[in-house]
Amino acid sequence: MLTAVAPDPAHLGAAVDRARTAYDQLSGVTAIWRQDCYALPTESEHFGYRDGVSHPAVEGSGIPGSNQLEVPLKAGEFVLGYRDELGGIQSPQPTVLGRNGSYAVFRKLHQKVAEFRRYLKDNSTGPEDEELIAAKIMGRWRSGAPLALAPQGDEPALGADPHRRNTFLYESDDPAGFTTPGGCHIRRANPRDAAVAGVVRLHRMIRRGAVYGPPLPEGVLEDDGADRGLMFAFIGARPGRQFEFVQSQWMNDGVFFGANNAKDPVTGSHDGSDSFTIPRRPLRLRLAPLPRFVVTRGGEYCFLPSLTALRWLGALHD
Ligand code: HEM
Structure with missing residues (x-):
C-alpha cells in the first residue's frame, strides 16, 4: 500500500491507519506493506531538483x-x-x-x-560551477528551468512557470x-x-x-x-x-x-x-x-x- 502523507505525519498517520482498518474490514483485503511518502514544500526530490515538470x-x-x-x-x-x-x-x-x-x-x-552532494563538490571549481555541473547532469537547473531555455544561468521564474519551462x-x-x-x-x-x-x-x-x-x-x-x-x-x-x-x-x-x-x-x-x-x-x-x-x-x-x-x-x- 502506497500512502501519501504530509511531512509531519503524526496526526495524518493516525487518520491513514483508521482509513486502512476500515478498508480492510470492508473489503476483506489485508495490507501487508505500507510506504508513507509526501511532497516537499519546494516540489523537489531529495537531490534538490524540482520534479513533476x-x-x-x-x-x-x-x-x-x-x-x-x-x-x-x-x-x-x-x-x-x-x-x-x-x-x-x-x-x-x-x-x-x-x-x-x-x-x-x-x-x-x-x-x-x-x-x-560530495560528487558535485569534488567535480567543480566552486559553488557556481557546482550548480552548473548539477544542471548538466540533470538537463535542468535545480529550480526546474531547463538548460535548453536558460543556457547561461538559472532562471528561477522560468523554473516556476508551467507554461514556459517545458516547451523546447x-x-x-x-x-x-x-x-x-x-x-x-x-x-x-x-x-x-x-x-x-x-x-x-x-x-x-x-x-x-x-x-x-x-x-x-x-x-x-x-x-x-x-x-x-x-x-x-x-x-x-x-x-x-x-x-x-x-x-x-x-x-x-x-x-x-x-x-x-x-x-x-x-x-x-x-x-x-x-x-x-x-x-x-x-x-x-x-x-x-x-x-x-x-x-x-x-x-x-x-x-x-x-x-x-x-x-x-x-x-x-x-
Ligand atoms: C531517484 C531517481 C530519480 C530522480 C531523482 C529523478 C529526477 C528527475 C527530475 C528532477 C526530472 C526533471 C523534472 C521533470 O520533468 O519532472 C526528471 C524527469 C524525468 N524522469 Fe526522472 N528521476 C529519477 C528516476 C527516473 C526513472 C527510474 C525514470 C524512468 C525509467 C525516470 C524518467 C523520467 C522522465 C521520463 C522524465 C521527463 C523527461 C522529459 O520529458 O524531459 N526518472 N526526473
Missing part, C-alpha cells in the same frame, strides 16, 4: 501537455482499449477488464544524497548537446526530437514521484544513515516498451545516442567504471567515475482496472 500530451484527454511543441500521443499509449501510436489496441480479456484501465509500475528508489526541443538548436548534454537525465528519459536510434514517441510515460524519508539538511555532506528516496510511479498501456525500455536502453546504456555503454548519471546502475561527459568547446569535460547514487529497494507491476472493471471484480466477490 514534464508530462506527455494525450490525445482526447482535454489536458494540455506541458510541452506545447509535442504532438499529443494516441490515448492507447496510456489507456487500455484505445488505438496506440502503432495502430494497435491493447485489450486484456475478458472485455470488461480491457477498456479504460492501464498498468502501473512502482519503484522504491533509495537516494544517496550525501554522496551526490533539442535537434535544431543543440544537436550535439553543447547546451543540454545527450547523456543527462532528462534528455535520456525523453530525447524529444533529438536524433537517436528508435522512435521516441513509442517510449513516453506518465510518471509521478513522491519523496519518502526525511530530507538531509542543506549543506550536510556526510550520510546520516536515514533511508530516503523517491517512490516512482509509472502509468502506461505498454510497460515493456515504455518503462522497461527507457530503464534498460536509455538509462543504463548510451548506444542509442552514440555514447557506447555510458549510463544515466543520476539513476544509472554505476559500478565506478563509467563517467559523465559534458560536450564543450574546444575540449569536452569528462567528470570523475560515477558511483551509484540511486539504489532500487523494491518495486511492483500492477494492473489498474477501470471503475467498471472494479465494480465487476467487486461483484465476483459477492
